Amino acid sequence: MRKIVLILWLAVALAAPVFGLRADINNDGRVDFADLAILAEEWLMSEQYGPELVTNGGFDTDTAWTKGGDWAWLNGTMRLYSSEQGVLSQSLPVVAGTAYEISYDNVLNFSPDTIVGYLGGQSFAVSLAANAVAVVCGSSDSLIRFEVASATGVIILDDVSVRKILQAESPNSLAAEDGNSLAAAINTLAHVDGNSLGHPSGICLASP
Structure with missing residues (x-):
């Protein structure tokens, strides 16, 4: 073929x-x-890679994502400001134990310890140095989520993507x-x- x-x-x-x-x-x-x-x-x-699993990953509109805490949509991005916290999430058709590539644009600088990403409960680092990571999905839920305990500056996310890694x-x-x-x-x-x-x-x- x-x-x-x-x-x-x-x-x-x-x-x-x-x-x-x-x-x-x-x-x-x-x-x-x-x-x-x-x-x-x-x-x-x-x-x-398999097809894109995230809906509205570019945040063109304020839809498809669940904004917890102080996450807010503004001009095609999701953002948090200094001293705020919250969880940004979306339910995806992911399978526990399966590898996925997660990519994103972290637009503004911040302390890397203030935000953590999760796929199915499996954590991954969110930083400016590497905006594409391979993650084996956890089994606790079916969410892609970004969790901020305490922001020390402005955090802006854009262009979030999750795709299954194929052979x-x-x-x-x-x-x-x-x-x-x-x-x-x-x-x-x-x-x-x-x-x-x-x-x-x-x-x-x-x-x-």
């Missing part, structure tokens, strides 16, 4: 100039294996599937009906 997808990608890349579409992904003046490699890498990365395939495993390499897949397309993939627009399939 993956070989078929890669073949279709290559076919689209070759046909793109005919229809006025952009096929030169890396802007080097040619459509070749380098462009296909970029597409393949993006595809592999997209397979590493990621390496490029090597992709190339080895069914005993065929990426080059073999391209050769299959290149020799359909005994024809090569030459193109009047000068598309080159040779690597740089």
Whole structure:
């Protein structure tokens, strides 16, 4: 199946100039294996995570989140001010014992000890240094929550995301599937009906 997808990608890349579409992904003046490699890498990365589980993670509106204590919505963010406290939470379809990637934007600086995140009761650090963490969901509840015991400054959160971490395939495993390499897949397309993939627009399939 993956070989078929890669073949279709290559076919689209070759046909793109005919229809006025952009096929030169890396802007080097040619459509070749380098462009296909970029597409393949993006595809592999997209397979590493499940769909977004958070509703209104960008806080575009004051909905979908439960604001406890002094959390307040303002201009597309959630925030707390000095000496305030509270819990910001949302119920998610998470499964205990499953790994998830949690990401967020912590807009303003604050003391890292004043806010803690939880997924299913499993805590994770919330800091400016690392705004994406992998967490194995706890079993106490189904909430993503940010808890503040005491704020020493302004705390602003935005762009909260939770996605399940899937089994990621390496490029090597992709190339080895069914005993065929990426080059073999391209050769299959290149020799359909005994024809090569030459193109009047000068598309080159040779690597740089």
